Amino acid sequence: MSRRYAIASESSVIVYFGTSIDPVISQEVQKAYHALKAKAQESFYEIIPSYASLMVSYDVMRFSFDAVCEIIENSIHQAESIAVSEPKIITIPVYYGREVGLDLELLAQEKNLSAEEIIALHVNEVYTVYAIGFAPGFAYLGEIDARLATSRLASPRKAVPKGSVSIADRQTAVYPTQSPGGWKVLGRTPTAMFDASYDGLSLLHVGDHVRYQSISKEEFLSLGGEL
Amino acid sequence: MNGFIVENGGLQSSIQDAGRRGLSDIGLTQSGAMDEMAFGYANFLVGNAFNTPAIEIAMGGASFKARSEMCIAICGANMQPTCNGHSIALWQTHLLRRGDVIAFDFANEGQFAYIAVAGGFQTPFAYGSYSTSLKEGLGGLEGRKLKTGDLLHTLGNRCPMDRRKLERKFIPKYPDSITVRLVKGYQEAMFDTKAQETFFNSTYTFKGEGDRMGYRLSGEKVVPSSTGILSEPICYGAVQVPSHGEPIVLLKERQTIGGYPKMGSIIAVDCFKLAQLKAGGKVKFKEVSLKEAQRATRAFYIFFKEQEA
Numbered sequence: 142m143s144r145r146y147a148i149a150s151e152s153s154v155i156v157y158f159g160t161s162i163d164p165v166i167s168q169e170v171q172k173a174y175h176a177l178k179a180k181a182q183e184s185f186y187e188i189i190p191s192y193a194s195l196m197v198s199y200d201v202m203r204f205s206f207d208a209v210c211e212i213i214e215n216s217i218h219q220a221e222s223i224a225v226s227e228p229k230i231i232t233i234p235v236y237y238g239r240e241v242g243l244d245l246e247l248l249a250q251e252k253n254l255s256a257e258e259i260i261a262l263h264v265n266e267v268y269t270v271y272a273i274g275f276a277p278g279f280a281y282l283g284e285i286d287a288r289l290a291t292s293r294l295a296s297p298r299k300a301v302p303k304g305s306v307s308i309a310d311r312q313t314a315v316y317p318t319q320s321p322g323g324w325k326v327l328g329r330t331p332t333a334m335f336d337a338s339y340d341g342l343s344l345l346h347v348g349d350h351v352r353y354q355s356i357s358k359e360e361f362l363s364l365g366g367e368l
Numbered sequence: 369m370n371g372f373i374v375e376n377g378g379l380q381s382s383i384q385d386a387g388r389r390g391l392s393d394i395g396l397t398q399s400g401a402m403d404e405m406a407f408g409y410a411n412f413l414v415g416n417a418f419n420t421p422a423i424e425i426a427m428g429g430a431s432f433k434a435r436s437e438m439c440i441a442i443c444g445a446n447m448q449p450t451c452n453g454h455s456i457a458l459w460q461t462h463l464l465r466r467g468d469v470i471a472f473d474f475a476n477e478g479q480f481a482y483i484a485v486a487g488g489f490q491t492p493f494a495y496g497s498y499s500t501s502l503k504e505g506l507g508g509l510e511g512r513k514l515k516t517g518d519l520l521h522t523l524g525n526r527c528p529m530d531r532r533k534l535e536r537k538f539i540p541k542y543p544d545s546i547t548v549r550l551v552k553g554y555q556e557a558m559f560d561t562k563a564q565e566t567f568f569n570s571t572y573t574f575k576g577e578g579d580r581m582g583y584r585l586s587g588e589k590v591v592p593s594s595t596g597i598l599s600e601p602i603c604y605g606a607v608q609v610p611s612h613g614e615p616i617v618l619l620k621e622r623q624t625i626g627g628y629p630k631m632g633s634i635i636a637v638d639c640f641k642l643a644q645l646k647a648g649g650k651v652k653f654k655e656v657s658l659k660e661a662q663r664a665t666r667a668f669y670i671f672f673k674e675q676e677a
Binding site: 147148149150151152153155160161162174178182185186187188189190191192193194195196198201202205206272273274275276277278279281318335337341342343346347 | 389390391392393394395396398494495504505506551552553554598599600601602603604605606623624625626632633634635636658661662664665666669670673
């Protein structure tokens with residue numbers, strides 16, 4: 142697979158593995174990311190993966206651009222000879238009730254499906270974490286069933302409640318905290334996405350696999366969910 | 369208690385250090401002092417290590433009361449600081465006594481001022497930094513800007529010497545018109561020759577549309593060959609050009625990934641200058657080689673590393 146190294150700034154290198162959202166390309170990024178995290182985390186300021194690219198920010202007092210490219214390239218080569226470990230599968234419980242699934246009704250009308258059918262399609266898939274951004278712990282998961290693919294809200298909400306499980310395009314994500322946003326909300330999870338007590342702070346990391354599990358209102362409340 | 373009590377937080381004052389590192393992969397912004405040069409000099413003057421938390425005052429209007437004897441330095445934007453109503457100078461140390469009130473007017477030069485105290489502020493450490501990330505509501509004091517009644521503890525250290533003053537030649541100026549150096553990169557290929565000529569030959573205006581996240585500049589429109597790209601990581605100083613064609617420079621509280629085409633990135637030391645530009649200020653971009661850019665950045669950090677050695 143061909144990789145393209147580019148300057149991002151005087152202290153950052155970006156590596157392009159491709160130009161599309163593709164599970165194969167994403168896996169290449171994930172392998173490089175994990176190899177660098179394991180080997181060079183202390184050496185670099187940031188190692189940030191996204192869908193098809195990876196950026197490394199470095200200390201210009203210690204490294205040249207070429208040296209950083211070489212470290213990345215070596216890490217990737219070493220990672221290739223190592224068998225890919227099974228991804229972690231994380232189950233996120235979701236209450237899909239009408240009072241928290243703010244756009245369930247809207248989506249049902251738009252897709253000509255019942256709310257139950259939408260929920261079934263949403264929980265049926267195993268998703269991959271392609272990228273994290275927008276907010277701490279905000280993980281972009283893909284891809285949702287094509288029958289659910291939808292546009293963002295015409296006018297974004299000023300405050301999407303914390304834990305809102307949402308979709309946009311072919312992606313799905315949980316809002317880790319209350320924040321503005323335009324994704325369509327299907328339900329709510331009582332699970333924290335970002336917490337200082339978590340090892341690694343974020344529940345999800347790039348490359349993890351995720352399953353949503355439908356829970357009742359009682360379960361949601363007993364797990365600490367708030368309406 | 370040793371330290372300050374916040375009498376008035378002003379428009380936006382917060383605790384900052386050099387920023388949060390190594391957590392952008394889970395979506396945490398870097399944050400940290402908008403102008404590391406003024407921040408660095410303030411700490412240098414009071415004898416602190418470079419990366420010691422200081423108060424960052426944005427635009428002005430803040431005041432603080434000393435609860436104990438302490439040694440401070442104020443660097444950065446000129447907010448005509450006073451101590452008990454009497455003018456005090458920037459770029460030097462001051463010994464405060466218990467009950468002294470230092471107050472800041474609105475900046476007539478620059479945007480951000482820093483107060484460093486000998487020994488540093490003893491504020492909470494979160495996720496590897498003392499910095500406040502206002503957008504995310506984390507770090508610093510409960511993730512927010514300072515407000516009346518906040519207590520900022522200090523160790524009550526003495527000044528490194530009776531009075532320490534920054535040599536005049538080191539004192540930065542904050543002119544209304546600046547040239548910032550840019551290293552081309554990212555999607556530079558998406559901007560054709562004509563677009564690049566427009567970009568490097570134009571003078572842009574900062575109309576005050578910006579915050580700690582980034583500054584939008586107004587002026588000649590530069591149109592990339594495509595309006596969007598697949599979301600990718602964003603570094604400090606990145607110049608992104610959304611479909612409106614006007615550049616946005618991403619600064620300390622930038623988002624970690626994004627999908628707009630980028631011309632390249634402004635070098636760190638010039639991002640500090642840009643941060644200090646007042647509304648109405650003019651910006652010109654100048655292309656520099658990676659080598660030249662790295663030399664400038666190294667020169668900046670070497671100065672502070674040498675002080676600590």
